[in-house]
Amino acid sequence: MIRLSAVSAFALAFTLGSALGQVLPAELEAISIPDKVETPIGTLEFFDGVPKDATISTVYDNLDRMRGVEVFLDNVGAVSMYSVRTGLADAGAKGANKIALFEQLMDSQTLVVTANTSTLYAYTYTDLANDGPTVIEVPPGMLGFLNDAWQRFAGNMGVTGPDKGKGGKYLVVPPGYDGAIPDGYFLLKPSTNRNFMFLRGSIKNGLKPAVENITSKLRVYPLKDAANPAATEFVNMSNKPFNTVFASDFSYFESLNKVIQEEPIDAISPEVRGAIAAIGIVKGKPFAPDERMKKLLSEAATLADATARVITYHPRIDGVRIYPDDPNSVWSTAFANKNTSFEADGTMGLDARVLYYFNAGGVTPAMAATHPGQGSDYGLAVLDSNKQPFDGSKTYRLHLPKDVPVNDFWAVTIYDTQTRSQLQTSQPFPTIGSQTDGMTKNADGSYDVYFAPEAPAGKEGNWLQTVPGKSWFTILRMYGPLEPWINKTWRPGEIDLVE
Numbered sequence: 303m304i305r306l307s308a309v310s311a312f313a314l315a316f317t318l319g320s321a322l323g324q325v326l327p328a329e330l331e332a333i334s335i336p337d338k339v340e341t342p343i344g345t346l347e348f349f350d351g352v353p354k355d356a357t358i359s360t361v362y363d364n365l366d367r368m369r370g371v372e373v374f375l376d377n378v379g380a381v382s383m384y385s386v387r388t389g390l391a392d393a394g395a396k397g398a399n400k401i402a403l404f405e406q407l408m409d410s411q412t413l414v415v416t417a418n419t420s421t422l423y424a425y426t427y428t429d430l431a432n433d434g435p436t437v438i439e440v441p442p443g444m445l446g447f448l449n450d451a452w453q454r455f456a457g458n459m460g461v462t463g464p465d466k467g468k469g470g471k472y473l474v475v476p477p478g479y480d481g482a483i484p485d486g487y488f489l490l491k492p493s494t495n496r497n498f499m500f501l502r503g504s505i506k507n508g509l510k511p512a513v514e515n516i517t518s519k520l521r522v523y524p525l526k527d528a529a530n531p532a533a534t535e536f537v538n539m540s541n542k543p544f545n546t547v548f549a550s551d552f553s554y555f556e557s558l559n560k561v562i563q564e565e566p567i568d569a570i571s572p573e574v575r576g577a578i579a580a581i582g583i584v585k586g587k588p589f590a591p592d593e594r595m596k597k598l599l600s601e602a603a604t605l606a607d608a609t610a611r612v613i614t615y616h617p618r619i620d621g622v623r624i625y626p627d628d629p630n631s632v633w634s635t636a637f638a639n640k641n642t643s644f645e646a647d648g649t650m651g652l653d654a655r656v657l658y659y660f661n662a663g664g665v666t667p668a669m670a671a672t673h674p675g676q677g678s679d680y681g682l683a684v685l686d687s688n689k690q691p692f693d694g695s696k697t698y699r700l701h702l703p704k705d706v707p708v709n710d711f712w713a714v715t716i717y718d719t720q721t722r723s724q725l726q727t728s729q730p731f732p733t734i735g736s737q738t739d740g741m742t743k744n745a746d747g748s749y750d751v752y753f754a755p756e757a758p759a760g761k762e763g764n765w766l767q768t769v770p771g772k773s774w775f776t777i778l779r780m781y782g783p784l785e786p787w788i789n790k791t792w793r794p795g796e797i798d799l800v801e
Contacts, residue, residue, distance in 0.1 A: 363598060369580045370602025374554060375609060375652070376574065378659040379453030381548045381557045382415070383498055386663060387427045388557075389413075389546030395537040398436055399522045401426050405513050406540035407505075409731050410724035413545040416636075416662045416777060417723070419731040420713045422503035422512045426522055430476035431495040431564070433524040437487070437531075438499060441519035442469035445677075446501035447666035451494035451565050455642065455665050460501065462668040464488045473525060477566045484525075494565045500664045506710055546663075547721055550607035552600045555581065559589040610660040615684050615691075619653045624681055625793060632689060632796060633681045636662050640670035661722050672788055675709040679783045684775040687796035691719075695770035697754035700778075701795035704747030709782025711736045714751050716766045719773040727767040734766055735779075753797070 339346045343364045346357045353361065395402035402425040408417050417423070428436050440446065444460030444467070461467035465488060473487035476495060483489060501520070503512040516536075523531030548554060562578065567585050570578075578584075581599060582591050591599065621639030625631040638644075638654035642665050645651065658665070672679045683700075686692055706712050713735030718725045725732050734741060734751060740763025743749055752758050753774070757765035768774055778794055786792035 363594075366581065366595065367598045367602050367605070369577060370555070370599045371606045371609065373558070373577050373581055373583075374603055374606035375656050376577065377452070377558055377561075378548070378610070378656060379665075380451055380561045381554055382659055382663055383449065383451055383453045383496075384557050384561050385548040386414070386425070386498065386546040387496065389544055390425060390427075390539070393537070393539055393542050393544040395426070395539065398426055398428050398433060399532060400535045400537055401516075401520060401522065402539045403513070403516060403536045404540045405509075405536075405538045407509070407731065408539075408724075409541060410726045411541065411543040411730070412539065413547045413721050413723040414663065415547055415660075415722040416717060418713070418715050418777070418779060419724070419733040420505070420711075420715075420735075420737075420779065420781070422505055422509065422516070424499075424501040424503065424516055424520065426499045428474050428492075428497045428499065429495060430474065430492075430497070435473055435475045435479065435481070435525040437521070437523055437525055437528060438472040438474065439519065439521035440465060440469050440472060440501070441515050443467055443515060444469070444501050444503060445668070446499065447664065447668070448472075448474065448490050448492060449498045449500070449665055450492040451496045451561055451569065453498070453659060453663070453665055454493070455667065456492035456497060457490040458666055458668060459488075459499075462666070469519065477569070494569045496561075496564055498664065547723060549603075551603050552596055554603050555583065555599050556589065559583045610656050613653050613656050614661055617653065617657060619651065619657075621654075622657070625790065630687070630796070632683055632685045632687065633794065634684065636680065636682060637670045642667050642670050672783060674785050674788060675782050677783075678779055678781045679787065680780070681778040681794060682775065683778070683797050687798045691773045692753070692768070692775065692797075694768035694772040694774060695755060696768075697752065697758065697800040698797050699800050700751040700753070700776075700797045702749040702751065703792060703795070704743075705786075705792070706736065706749070706780075707784035707786040707792050708736070708780050709784060711781050713737070713779045713781070714766065714776055715779070716753065716768070716774050716776050719775060725767075725769065725772075725774050727769060729767050732766055734764065738763065752800075754800075758800075 335348055335351055337348050344360055346360065347354045348357065390402045404423045407419050408414065408423060409419065430436060440459045445462065446459040448456040448459065450456050459472055471487050472490055473483065474490045474492065474497065477493050503516055505512050521531065521534045548557065562583050562585050582595060583589050619638055622634045623631065624633040624635055636658050638651060638657065641654065644655040668677065686698060692698065700714065713733050715733040716725045717723060742763055750764055752761050752765045753768050754765065755768055755770050780787050
């Protein structure tokens with residue numbers, strides 16, 4: 303006896319039924335398409351399920367545009383890292399042994415997503431394909447890490463690394479390296495060639511000794527030159543107007559293509575490579591889209607940028623709000639659920655990844671591991687207490703209750719909503735806090751911080767300038783946060799509109 307599967311039996315019944323002129327089974331409606339369908343991308347027309355010419359082009363345009371949006375959002379980390387590298391190179395810090403050092407700290411002339419004025423930054427990029435295994439001699443007292451070309455965590459250095467803040471030699475080896483590993487090094491094995499080194503020096507005891515610690519002890523050189531390395535150069539990036547923020551137009555995809563061409567093919571999964579290849583970016587091949595594809599990718603970049611901004615200001619994922627039990631609080635964190643890999647239970651948090659990479663740079667688990675009295679922790683306020691965008695023509699107030707729980711200091715920095723970098727005003731360092739000269743306490747020991755185009759009378763020391771016609775957002779940084787911040791028994795006020 304011949305046995306038919308359920309699908310085969312259905313197909314046979316359908317064929318016989320059609321031949322006999324019987325009414326089609328109701329189930330066919332679920333697997334068929336009408337000859338004309340109204341959709342969000344227009345009217346689609348078919349002849350008995352076969353797409354007509356106009357429908358073919360409309361659907362493919364939509365597919366290519368959707369894939370462009372997907373590729374943009376899924377690779378923000380990579381394009382952001384590329385933009386930082388090229389921005390530093392344009393400003394004179396090109397090459398692994400040329401360290402970008404903000405000797406007078408970072409002011410608002412420099413466009414770096416949510417960087418701050420309170421930290422001594424030192425940056426560089428490895429070029430393992432050219433230099434081979436590379437040595438990084440880290441000074442004592444540093445806080446640092448290495449990220450790969452997709453801005454994925456590759457290892458800590460300094461206080462949170464294996465040298466535990468005592469300083470030490472790190473060896474960064476290329477992907478697939480099988481050569482000898484000499485003794486005396488802490489080993490880092492990133493999956494890419496171009497890797498971002500981030501070091502942060504504490505200025506708790508003053509800026510000058512922090513700069514001297516870095517310039518006298520930080521060294522970067524190829525392992526092959528260890529016997530006689532070239533001098534490490536330090537390029538002062540302070541007071542320089544340059545841009546490290548990625549574009550949100552067609553050039554975004556040109557930047558991504560540069561990353562794909564530079565890095566090993568297996569730096570990303572076949573699935574991710576497939577999405578990127580679907581829009582014409584393939585390792586070893588030129589990226590040469592025609593005018594149609596350029597138009598669609600330009601539209602995709604606009605849609606993706608809009609999507610990232612919606613996710614930023616109105617996230618719909620859990621773990622973003624610092625005070626989730628208070629529906630009226632807008633204070634949030636950049637790392638949803640304090641998860642710096644964005645992955646949990648075998649699932650990538652796509653929106654969480656976009657939320658962070660669109661608005662910040664550099665990833666290490668140490669950023670989300672809060673220890674009483676150590677490191678730092680952040681609170682973001684991207685909307686006012688009425689959940690409305692901040693208006694640069696108006697006056698707002700942030701109230702910080704007495705006994706702000708920090709071991710070191712606290713600081714409030716204001717940012718431009720377009721660039722996500724420090725807001726450019728007549729205040730070159732748009733930050734105030736417990737270390738600010740002229741900052742005054744209220745009678746009860748609390749603080750009020752004002753955001754306005756002009757300082758309220760008598761509040762000049764507690765004022766951050768805004769720009770009429772522009773929006774802004776702010777970050778409260780807690781350096782050495784104490785238990786009341788961590789357990790949320792102390793919390794900042796919402797940012798209220800005064801007038």
